[in-house]
Amino acid sequence: MKTGFKVVSVAFPSTLLMVLAVGLMEQTEPPPAKKVIILGIDGMDPGLLKRFADEGALPHFSKLMKDGDFKPLQTTMPPLSPVAWSTFITGTDPGGHAIFDFIHRDPKTLMPEFAMARTIPSDWTVNVGPWVIPLHSGRIELLRRGRAFWELLEEEGVPTTIFRIPSNFPPTSEGHALSGMGTPDILGTPGTFSFYTDQLTHETEDVSGGRLFRVSVQDSKVAADLLGPDNSFRKAGGKMAIPFEVLLDPVEPVARFLVQDHQFILKEGEWSDWVRVGFDALPHLVTVSAIGRFYLKQVRPTFKLYVTPLQINPEDPAVPISTPDDWSANLQKELGYFYTQELPEDTKAFSAGIFTPGEFWDQSQFVYRESRRALDYALRNFEEGLLFFYFSTVDQGCHMLWGYSDEKHPGFRRDANLAGSIRVLYQEMDEALGRVMQSVDDDTTLIVMSDHGFNPFYWEVNLNSWLVDKGYVKLKDLTQRDGVTLFQNVDWSGTQAYALGLNGLYVNLRGRESNGIVSQGAEYDQVLDRLEADLLAMQDPRNGNHPITLVTRTHRDLKGTNVASAPDLIIGYNRGYRSSWKSPLGEFPREVFLDNRDPWSGDHSVDYRLVPGILLSNRKISLDKPALYDLTVGVLDEYGVRKLPAMIGQDCLD
Amino acid sequence: MFGSKVKIDKNLMEKVKKYSKIAGYSSVDEFVTHALEKEVAKLEDAGSEEEIRERLKGLGYIS
Numbered sequence: 255m256k257t258g259f260k261v262v263s264v265a266f267p268s269t270l271l272m273v274l275a276v277g278l279m280e281q282t283e284p285p286p287a288k289k290v291i292i293l294g295i296d297g298m299d300p301g302l303l304k305r306f307a308d309e310g311a312l313p314h315f316s317k318l319m320k321d322g323d324f325k326p327l328q329t330t331m332p333p334l335s336p337v338a339w340s341t342f343i344t345g346t347d348p349g350g351h352a353i354f355d356f357i358h359r360d361p362k363t364l365m366p367e368f369a370m371a372r373t374i375p376s377d378w379t380v381n382v383g384p385w386v387i388p389l390h391s392g393r394i395e396l397l398r399r400g401r402a403f404w405e406l407l408e409e410e411g412v413p414t415t416i417f418r419i420p421s422n423f424p425p426t427s428e429g430h431a432l433s434g435m436g437t438p439d440i441l442g443t444p445g446t447f448s449f450y451t452d453q454l455t456h457e458t459e460d461v462s463g464g465r466l467f468r469v470s471v472q473d474s475k476v477a478a479d480l481l482g483p484d485n486s487f488r489k490a491g492g493k494m495a496i497p498f499e500v501l502l503d504p505v506e507p508v509a510r511f512l513v514q515d516h517q518f519i520l521k522e523g524e525w526s527d528w529v530r531v532g533f534d535a536l537p538h539l540v541t542v543s544a545i546g547r548f549y550l551k552q553v554r555p556t557f558k559l560y561v562t563p564l565q566i567n568p569e570d571p572a573v574p575i576s577t578p579d580d581w582s583a584n585l586q587k588e589l590g591y592f593y594t595q596e597l598p599e600d601t602k603a604f605s606a607g608i609f610t611p612g613e614f615w616d617q618s619q620f621v622y623r624e625s626r627r628a629l630d631y632a633l634r635n636f637e638e639g640l641l642f643f644y645f646s647t648v649d650q651g652c653h654m655l656w657g658y659s660d661e662k663h664p665g666f667r668r669d670a671n672l673a674g675s676i677r678v679l680y681q682e683m684d685e686a687l688g689r690v691m692q693s694v695d696d697d698t699t700l701i702v703m704s705d706h707g708f709n710p711f712y713w714e715v716n717l718n719s720w721l722v723d724k725g726y727v728k729l730k731d732l733t734q735r736d737g738v739t740l741f742q743n744v745d746w747s748g749t750q751a752y753a754l755g756l757n758g759l760y761v762n763l764r765g766r767e768s769n770g771i772v773s774q775g776a777e778y779d780q781v782l783d784r785l786e787a788d789l790l791a792m793q794d795p796r797n798g799n800h801p802i803t804l805v806t807r808t809h810r811d812l813k814g815t816n817v818a819s820a821p822d823l824i825i826g827y828n829r830g831y832r833s834s835w836k837s838p839l840g841e842f843p844r845e846v847f848l849d850n851r852d853p854w855s856g857d858h859s860v861d862y863r864l865v866p867g868i869l870l871s872n873r874k875i876s877l878d879k880p881a882l883y884d885l886t887v888g889v890l891d892e893y894g895v896r897k898l899p900a901m902i903g904q905d906c907l908d
Numbered sequence: 909m910f911g912s913k914v915k916i917d918k919n920l921m922e923k924v925k926k927y928s929k930i931a932g933y934s935s936v937d938e939f940v941t942h943a944l945e946k947e948v949a950k951l952e953d954a955g956s957e958e959e960i961r962e963r964l965k966g967l968g969y970i971s
Contacts, residue, residue: 356969444966445966462971601968605971650968835970836970838969838970839964852971854968854969
């Protein structure tokens with residue numbers, strides 16, 4: 255194995271003796287001079303990029319557009335990050351890589367599941383008293399099919415370093431890779447924050463993406479627990495917990511925190527640094543390590559404490575998050591602790607009203623600064639081969655801050671500090687690009703790309719409710735439209751089709767779905783014909799708009815060998831529309847069309863033609879309309895590596 | 909005997925008899941029960957509705 259990345263191991267911490275792990279291997283084999291650096295900026299939109307560049311706000315992007323090339327980059331259908339990045343990774347459409355949404359379903363149980371990875375539990379255990387001890391551990395399986403382009407490069411001796419590319423958990427690489435989108439927090443969720451307050455009616459309350467805990471302030475002291483994962487080692491199960499204490503200054507808005515063997519003091523409005531904690535799963539044998547940051551929002555009159563989702567500790571990861579396994583620990587030594595969960599910007603705390611807009615901005619800037627520091631490190635240590643580096647802040651910021659700059663938005667909020675915040679996020683990327691350009695020499699191909707662009711999210715479509723109105727779904731109880739999730743109110747014996755995930759629509763097919771009623775063959779085709787026509791004719795009675803402009807029939811329109819697991823239809827929403835908040839997990843509210851007033855105000859899960867990504871390079875772009883799968887072939891071609899037969903693109907760089 | 913009856917293919921039944929002895933089960937019933945328990949446990953590992961909701965709810969795109 256070759257690597258283009260300097261690996262630093264500290265033999266004796268006090269001596270700082272550094273060993274370049276591969277220096278010796280390279281003596282017998284001259285390194286290839288060719289370098290490729292890819293800056294992957296999730297959600298960067300070509301229209302916004304051009305506008306800010308024309309305004310003179312993005313000098314480095316402007317220079318790259320002038321000296322190199324810039325074109326919109328065709329995304330995937332649906333234009334969702336796990337789907338689009340998987341297409342770039344494999345050079346196939348979703349029919350090839352089998353990621354069709356954030357969520358898919360098990361046709362036997364009709365239960366929604368994450369589409370990117372799944373956990374396979376250990377089969378073999380022994381019971382010792384109250385403990386269940388696995389004889390070998392379970393594992394997590396990446397569900398993305400097809401081969402990653404960097405694996406092909408590695409086979410040809412090209413060193414690779416992949417920082418946080420989505421849809422790569424657990425990471426696959428013979429080089430260096432740190433996993434990104436798809437990586438859970440320590441609870442196994444996409445991120446669950448904790449909020450402790452003495453102003454809560456119930457003992458605990460769940461909100462989307464977080465858990466609220468009622469605490470009491472007694473003698474200027476608060477005692478609470480950090481909630482950990484289920485203890486699978488105990489027969490009785492139950493979640494692990496770490497007690498902690500907060501000692502409040504009786505006068506000043508200041509508190510001392512005692513968390514395991516850590517003590518720190520925070521002022522009101524102050525964040526702690528990362529705090530390492532350990533959950534004892536099996537006494538003296540197994541400890542699950544995690545890290546979190548504490549934000550003392552308010553001391554009095556109401557006590558308010560936010561704790562980030564507890565992260566898999568990169569220093570001692572409970573599940574693999576890097577290749578080689580110990581690379582995340584090496585990164586921690588160099589960079590300090592850092593967010594490891596998939597999309598760390600806490601959009602859920604903002605939507606739940608736990609964060610003010612300003613607090614969300616501050617927290618997302620922590621994420622940006624960690625990434626920016628990692629970019630410096632990556633560039634400093636990059637010597638040869640391929641370097642891919644990913645930023646999430648533009649995507650997450652556009653989701654949450656769109657409503658501050660768009661007066662037509664139903665949820666428009668006037669805030670002088672945030673009106674130009676998206677522009678600032680683009681300027682931060684421009685500064686990062688400037689740093690990357692310092693590392694580009696004549697032998698380096700520079701690529702700046704995004705997976706999709708952005709649209710406003712004005713109106714929600716309860717697609718499942720529309721299916722009820724049109725007779726495709728039969729409900730058991732028409733009076734129970736709200737609050738019953740996961741399709742529990744569906745009478746499958748009278749249901750022809752159902753929507754699941756952000757853009758997926760499935761036929762209730764006999765022989766595939768556990769209670770399927772539509773026969774394969776002519777009846778299936780007739781249902782799809784009727785659905786396609788009805789969906790494209792859908793009209794929003796409030797304004798006369800057609801909310802859907804494209805219906806992809808996967809078995810007709812996608813290539814690849816994994817189409818069988820696809821939704822039967824993928825829905826392309828019109829500009830301004832998106833699937834509702836409730837429909838993707840099988841709820842059926844009465845109203846089909848709603849104004850979106852959530853802080854999550856921008857989106858991209860629409861007709862893919864409306865939200866292309868960006869492609870910039872210091873090479874000329876040879877195709878008029880390059881697509882993500884063309885760029886895969888383009889990167890391989892930089893090293894003279896031929897594409898696989900399953901790859902559907904063509905070289906797009908001169 | 910009032911227990912449930914299940915039809916099993918003759919060839920499969922022969923294999924079940926053979927392997928239940930090899931694996932040290934005291935009876936075919938015990939072997940079949942254990943095998944079914946393992947399969948059910950696998951399905952249950954897919955998660956209760958509450959667990960599924962908990963796992964998915966942090967995804968930014970859904971509430």
